[in-house]
Amino acid sequence: MLRVEEVSKSFDGFRAVHQAHLSVEAGAIVAVIGPNGAGKTTLFNLITGVLTPDRGRVLFEGVEISRQPPYEICRRGIARTFQIANIFPRLTVFANVQVAVLAHERQSLNLIRPARTLAVRETTSILEGTGLQHKARRLAGALSHGDQRILEIAIALGSQPRLLVLDEPTAGMSPEETAATMALIRRLARERGLTILFCEHDMEVVFSVAESIMVMRQGRTIVQGPPDAVRQNREVQEAYLGTSHA
Amino acid sequence: MRQGIGESRSRGAVAAVLATLLLLPVVLPVFYTYIAALILVTALLAMSLNLVLGYGGIYQFHHAVFYGVGAYALALTVTKAGLSAWIGFLAGPLAAAAAGCLIGWFCVRLTRLYFGMLQISLGSLLWIIVLRWYPVTGGDDGIHGIPMPSLLASPTSVYYFILAVVALCLVVLYRVTSSPFGATLQAVRDNPQRCEAVGVNVRRHQLVAIVIAAGIAGVAGVLYVALERSVFASMLFWVLSLEILVMCLLGGWFTFAGPIVGAAIIVALRTFVGRYTENWTMILGIMMILLIFFMPEGVMGFLLDRLGRRPSAVEEEALAYPAQTAGKGG
Amino acid sequence: MDLSVVGSQLLVGLSRAMILFIVSAGLSFVLGVLRVPNIFHGSLYMIGAFSAFSIATWLGGQSTGLWLAMLAAPVVAVAIGMIVERALLAHLYRREHLMLILFTWGVMLILNDLVKLAWGPTYRSIMPPAALQGSASLLGIALPRYNLFLLLIGPLVAVGLWLFTQRTRIGKIARAAAVDQEMVAILGINVSRVLAVAFLVGCYLAGLGGALVAPTTSITLGMDHSIIVDAFLIVTIGGLGNIWGALVGALVFGVTQSLGLLVWPQFAVVFPYLTVVIVLLLRPRGLLRSVW
Structure with a gap:
């Protein structure tokens, strides 16, 4: 491969x-x-x-x-994570993963539709798969170090x-x-x-x-x-x- | 559920502000209507900058250039090409967006301070051309008495025209910031390297943001001409760029409406304090320093914090997602 | 085109570049060590020029008075700069760049109005000291003596700064702090004091630039605006925080400006900006190594 x-x-x-x-x-x-x-x-x-x-x-x-x-x-x-927690600190956990899913679905340059209606199912499933679903509304920068590392993996999964x-x-x-x-x-x-x-x-x-x-x-x-x-x-x-x- | 209440409350606030703005010319003397219109135009300019600055994290240090290009495009369409001002109203934003595309195309190759400095150089080139090309631009005299359509003859109709266009542009800006592009742009601001790694072409997103912001700055530029019927070379000078940058930071650059507040403060200060003292900029300077020490998130950021809301309208937006999914799931 | 015209224009450009260098070097030093993009650096330059005028007038406008003014004017700039640094800026070093730009611009607005209150809106001017009046010839080209003096002072300042950062203890610490502030703090050094000294050097250079430019130009409000953007551009094309970069940048900037006058007088100001654009597109991080 x-x-x-x-x-x-x-x-x-x-x-x-x-x-x-x-x-x-x-x-x-x-x-x-x-x-x-x-x-x-x-x-x-x-x-x-x-x-x-x-x-x-x-x-x-x-x-x-x-x-x-x-x-x-x-x-x-090919998706990757980084050695130091490399996330989007001012976005919510949900948005962190959603950005990656949107990019994968070639929606990042979509200027028209509200983002809240897009890529929701896939993002939610990734958050559930990594156990972050209960923290979806928190700001990523406010997560514990361990959770930020998991979030990194979740972001990478967003790229499918x-x-x-x-x-x-x-x-x-x-x-x-x-x-x-x-x-x-x-x-x-x-x-x-x-x-x-x-x-x-x-x-x-x-x-x-x-x-x-x-x-x-x-x-x-x-x-x-x-x-x-x-x-x-x-x-x-x-x-x-x-x-x-x- | 709390989301629903928050949302309806901010809808109510928007409706109240809009109603007040609609009534202003009826209750206030002409001079105040003029000031209100000037605030609206300046607010639109600051909002357009904040799309790249607050949402995109781009060091757009010479945004005023696009404002000036829009204004001059309208002025030249009418005075030199002899075309209708309505065509100029379209040509202005288009010319500004084109200038944004050109300058942005070079600038996105650099980052942060380097980006800002390259933009200042490129913008200053345009400024010098406007300043020195007397036969066309009128140099530092500018162009005055630009004829406007009869529909925009009275100060009141100009005010309503400006209000309508600004409201429309704010809706567009709001839609853009809450679109997937807006979400991605904020991710670019937070962490460009990570964005590249999830498949986002960072430079292209930055360029698109710059073009949109420049186009809207161009709209602000033509509205200024509708209000003042004049253009000046200083509209493209870097001092104005710094001033609108300060409006964003003053109002709260991580909030959607912050730049409006910042613009209102600065225009009002110049108009009303400037009447009593020649040294109003000193008062502005003192305010800026106080703000940095006591309200680092800007006025709107401070107020939202006090009201128990998140410092960013964008984050509020994002907060609605899980509620949405929960609704779908069960 | 007459070669001697080009030559004298080149020398004028070079002497102008020396002023730009002195101001930019101060800006670059502050940017490198403190990470502060100091917009009121331009105000200190203007204050240096106005102070030179006032001190010279107060001392009777004679040659000794003019020399003393050159020495004393930068001290005024340093005093004002240090008040701002100790009282306010020292508490803000950890803030974002945009916030520091906002802060230093706020100070610039205040200083601008203070200068207006102290000196009024009228133009001022002073003569160079008697020994530097008139013109002398260099390589067969006649040039004002004062410009030759500037051509000497520029390299002297460069060497002085170099000795300061390489040979003195505090200079070495400042250089280390530019690269890694935390490491310097761990070594048990009072970082705040080092930063204050670095800032003092920056203020001094701004004031010195103002004092030196005073005899060559009309001293007026708005000097702060006209120098600060040029200084930032010079620092950027030279390499942020690199003192020699400031020298190279200033030379490039000053020379393209003065030669541009020969090529296309109406649009001469275009050339330095054009140069900056070309340099940044070819070398996105400046000509020499940046400490950023």
């Missing part, structure tokens, strides 16, 4: 991502792991069009998307994606919240037939959820494979444990 081929990106000579590659099969849950500064977020920004790669290309369902703007990539079926890219969906959450969020993500993936690509710090979470894991280090792909294969990989062991031995 998604193929990242030898993608590189430098900032002022610093190689944030260097010849990284990644492949995501339809329906899979794929994780990207790596130490801080390994280039995970940069990689996600390259996939979703926030950044343009210096070299290499990104293919989604066989079409090259590496030089398209973010909104174009979203319309092709086939591939959902999650940048550290559980960052800053308590263990209970983390477990609940991961359960939510798995349920949504199942119910909506989503493919999931996410990156995460918490190894326990990654190895219990992901079907395929890609390990990054200093901007490079070390390995990608099923959890067991990754666990046994010598280079990975060195990357995570080996520095003290060396």
Whole structure:
């Protein structure tokens, strides 16, 4: 479904991502792991069009998307969340999700009809699916941190994606919240037939959820494979444990 | 249910204001009718700015240009092309919208302060052309005694004409702000990056907002000509842009009606305080500073807060959604 | 076209650019360190010019009086600026830019009326000090001595500012605060005091610009309006908050303005604005690195 081929990106000579590659099969849950500064977020920004790669290309369902703007990539079926809660703070929770649904339904430039009559059913169903329906009338900026992270996922669902890219969906959450969020993500993936690509710090979470894991280090792909294969990989062991031995 | 009451209450308020405005020329002397008309025109101008500023979060620092372009388009249609003023009334807003499209097309490539500065430069270019192109624009003398149709001969009929057009434009603006485009525009204001990520072409939305706002500023411009029968180069000067920006902030830029209040305050202050002292701008300055310290959401934002309403008319709008769905569901 | 005409026009443009630079550098410094788009910077410039006139007149209008006026006038601007900063602005640093624009414009309106009350609406003018009167020749081009003096002062101010930000402790802290205020606060430094000093420098430069421009122009109400937009545009094309950017921006602005006079006198003012448009379209964040 998604193929990242030898993608590189430098900032002022610093190689944030260097010849990284990644492949995501339809329906899979794929994780990207790596130490801080390994280039995970940069990689996600390259996939979703926030950044343009210096070299290499990104293919989604066989079409090259590496030089398209973010909104174009979203319309092709890739939605994402961000590492820091990235919501619309002055809008209600309902409107936060509705904006995404309206954009998906190509209604954002509609100047005539009142917004309150449009995209209501879909928005409500997403809010119910993520458990935010009771907070629909609150201002998004007034939500708790945990709820804002969930709202981020709900906004992404509003774009009706086939591939959902999650940048550290559980960052800053308590263990209970983390477990609940991961359960939510798995349920949504199942119910909506989503493919999931996410990156995460918490190894326990990654190895219990992901079907395929890609390990990054200093901007490079070390390995990608099923959890067991990754666990046994010598280079990975060195990357995570080996520095003290060396 | 509370929504229903709130809505009918604001409908009542709108009806009361409209009735008062309709009666004004009957009860007040001509001078006050003139001031009321001037407030209406200025309020429309400030409202049009607030579409991009308050709803779109766009640093539209030189909005007065579109007001001036609208006014000059009407003036030139009548005095140079010799056409009917009615054609000019259409040409003004169209010319302003075209100017908005041109200037906006360049500006949306930049963000925030950079956007504002580029707009000031582009707007100043237009201002200089108007100021220096004597044979056509009359330079800093402006154009005076622009003939108007006989229908607009008396101050009262001019007032009603302005009231009707302003009311119509406010309905249009209200519809736009509560449309999907309006909702998306506010999302762009809150978080452009997130908007791009959900499939919104941010620049295109900003450009559309600028064109609509410029067109309505152009309407305000032609109404000014209907009232004053004159145009001045200072209508395109940046000081006026700053003044309308202040009207929005003063009245409350996160509320629908805030700019009207801001415009009324500034026009009234200039007219009535200006009569007693040459230094009325000092009083305006002191008011602005007090406001920043004590009413950061503007006068309307402050009042709505006091009345227990949300600071934004838009959010009130959004509040109606779940009620709607609940109604459908059960 | 006569080459010496172009040359002298270029030199006039450059000396005008020095005034623009001094004013813009102050604006840029305040914008960079305090994040305040200070609209009443233009008022301080006007106050600097009026003060120079008053001090010079009070001291008898002789050469020493004129020199002293140049030195003392910026102090008046600093005093007024610091009253506003300590009493009001210091409480507003965390506000949105639009609110700060509203605030500083409010101050500009008040200062404008105060100037009107203090000096009245009439035109004023002063002479340059005797040593700087008349003209001298540079590279075979005759130029007023005062303009040559400005050409010397501009680079001196630039170097002085550079030394201040690079070599003094408070300057270094101000530079760090421009990038990350919270980090500076964590280091146990009184940020408010640093911001006040940065603001003081900005006010001084506005007043100095006003004092320096006084002998070359008629001192009048409305000087604040005519300088402030130009200064903001210069700061923007140079790169917000970058002092050297202000220098480059001022040079570009001043030179296009004066050369434009040769090309198309009636529309000469168009050229600097046109330049700004082109620069911003080609380099949306200004010519040099912005601290924003």
